[in-house]
Amino acid sequence: MKLFKKRDAAPDPEPAAAPVKIEGKGRATPRRKDAEARRLHPVVPTDRKAAKAEARAKRDEAWRLRSEAMKTGDERYLPVRDKGPIKRYIRDYVDARFSLGEVFIPLAFVLMIVAFGIQTRLAQTGLLLMMGLYAVLILAVVDAVVCWWLVRRRLYAKFGQDTVRSQGMIFWYILTRCFSLRRMRQPAPQVARRHYPS
Template identity: 50%
Template sequence: MFSRNKPDATPSSPDSTDAPDPVDAAAEIEKAGAPSGKGRPTPKRSVAEAANKRPLVPNDRKAATKAAREKSREQRNLEYRAMQTGDERHLPPRDKGPLKRYARDYVDARWNLGEFFLPVAFLFIVLNFIFMQNVTMSALVLMLLYAVVLITIADAFLLWRGLKKRLLAKFGEVPRGTMMYAVMRAFQIRRSRLPKPSSKKHGVWPE
């Protein structure tokens, strides 16, 4: 009387609503395995991202190294021809620009003691071997060589002072490294200078 009627516990049957519908399960399996509109299953996101990635290093390292070497060789050939002909487009970066061209023309127009330094130094070395047994003459040759070195350095200083004034007047600046660029060119034999001098004679000053 005071108790509630408990529902009859009936065993679950295959027709219960909690069990998956065999038809729906078969449809899901068929949907998962069925090819997409492109004729293949839809790939997962991780698979698609991996397929879109490109390797930073080419697979054929030997071929890539050979191609890079050929490109570098071609660039060097272009730069060398430009230094022979004065083609501004293909000159190396350290030789490009109107300021560097002006510095080269100034050095080439001037008679520099530095361009005679190597032949003179070689001559003094030969003299030193000749008078090696004579202490007095050997010391004299060495002192003369030191004197030539000092005079050449002084001439290079005068070169830079005159060039610096001209660069400031014409360009308003003197980039770092220009002094070494000009002095090193002045110490080279004129015929061996690269880029080649624009004039074959001394005394042709840049405007």
């Protein structure tokens, strides 16, 4: 009796069909010299004067478009810090109201000239004028903070808290605009006084 029987040999599997080989790429392989020549670009343009003139023309056109956008408020050409509906809303709100910061710089200029002029004769009056200037500065900062608080509430209601916070610190944007003279603001105001955005 055989303990170990030889298993029946399994039938050989059918040979797999040989893959169809595709001959060639359908195009000739370019020579290395030709391929390298196609990849080469001159570092220095052949006609430097023409390249300079073209670069200057592009720069002047970009500057012109940006300057025009600063006057008209065209979103396409505004700088990144001024782009977007949230920044537009802030500008319109600040431009619609009167801010104490608008008068601070001209008032400071006048008061400093007067204070230095009379300081030698009336030292007490010059000191009072300087204290008045500091008082105006503090009131202007408080006014800007109130403006920021009001604008932030409106922005949260209109755009949502997360969207507004994704814009970064809007406080400094509001503060700098509140302390600029209306006619000197960039981008230029697009709304009249008391025409607040909805």
